[in-house]
């Protein structure tokens with residue numbers, strides 16, 4: 001099966017996905033492509049719920065290598081270009097010492113050969129292609145090291161409920177997918193992902209910092225206005241299990257009540273056929289301001305960067321052709 005570029009089309013014109021849906025009979029499939037990787041049951045599950053867990057997808061040996069590299073970064077033995085290192089809001093600058101305990105997340109590891117291998121693993125890309133088609137860009141990368149919250153009880157390790165599309169100035173959303181891999185056993189005790197099934201069918205909601213007593217970590221925007229009665233699923237995962245989810249799916253993660261640092265590695269992939277949008281005048285304007293402000297500080301520029309440039313610089317082709325993004 002070959003895929004074609006997907007352009008914004010007038011209502012009367014069919015997209016390749018419409019044609020595929022019809023060829024495969026009864027049910028319209030908006031969120032998955034037909035490439036014989038997903039079973040019918042898996043496709044139906046993703047279409048309905050907006051996420052899909054694949055058990056035991058990433059080998060232990062790879063996870064150990066990601067862990068080793070993360071530790072090297074924390075010890076400042078390697079300093080990959082463009083990498084952003086985040087701390088918990090409760091850790092003051094004066095406390096900073098290069099250690100795993102001070103680092104809650106590293107993001108934008110596209111220049112770190114060892115961590116970036118995650119985004120090129122055939123096991124991962126095989127599934128990503130079911131959502132993006134064959135031209136695949138790795139857009140946003142993270143290794144999350146959720147710290148224990150048991151010491152200060154401020155619950156700052158929680159990640160508020162949000163939709164990842166809030167952060168992204170590119171569309172269409174159906175050609176974007178996140179892969180998130182557990183680097184150890186993850187459950188409600190150490191702060192697993194929680195998802196609101198089916199919410200990927202809704203629209204992008206306004207996000208802002210939640211007013212939490214203990215403070216909120218940088219860029220942890222959340223949704224205030226979501227359906228309280230929507231079912232919630234806590235994703236209990238083993239090392240190597242990987243969840244693929246839609247960027248409109250409402251999700252977050254809970255408090256880490258253990259003494260350990262809960263680790264996961266993730267990448268947001270998009271079809272290279274997606275296009276950038278201008279978020280001015282939309283609910284995404286607040287995140288644009290924040291991201292551009294941080295980038296200008298990082299690169300020492302005065303209001304010179306725009307959101308599209310930031311994304312274009314860090315995006316990497318991992319399969320196929322860089323057609324657009």
Ligand SMILES: O=C(O)CCC(=O)C(=O)O
Nearest residue numbers: 144146159164252253264
């Ligand atoms: O790993 C986590 O705790 C949550 C990550 C997440 O939802 C995100 O970064 O968008």
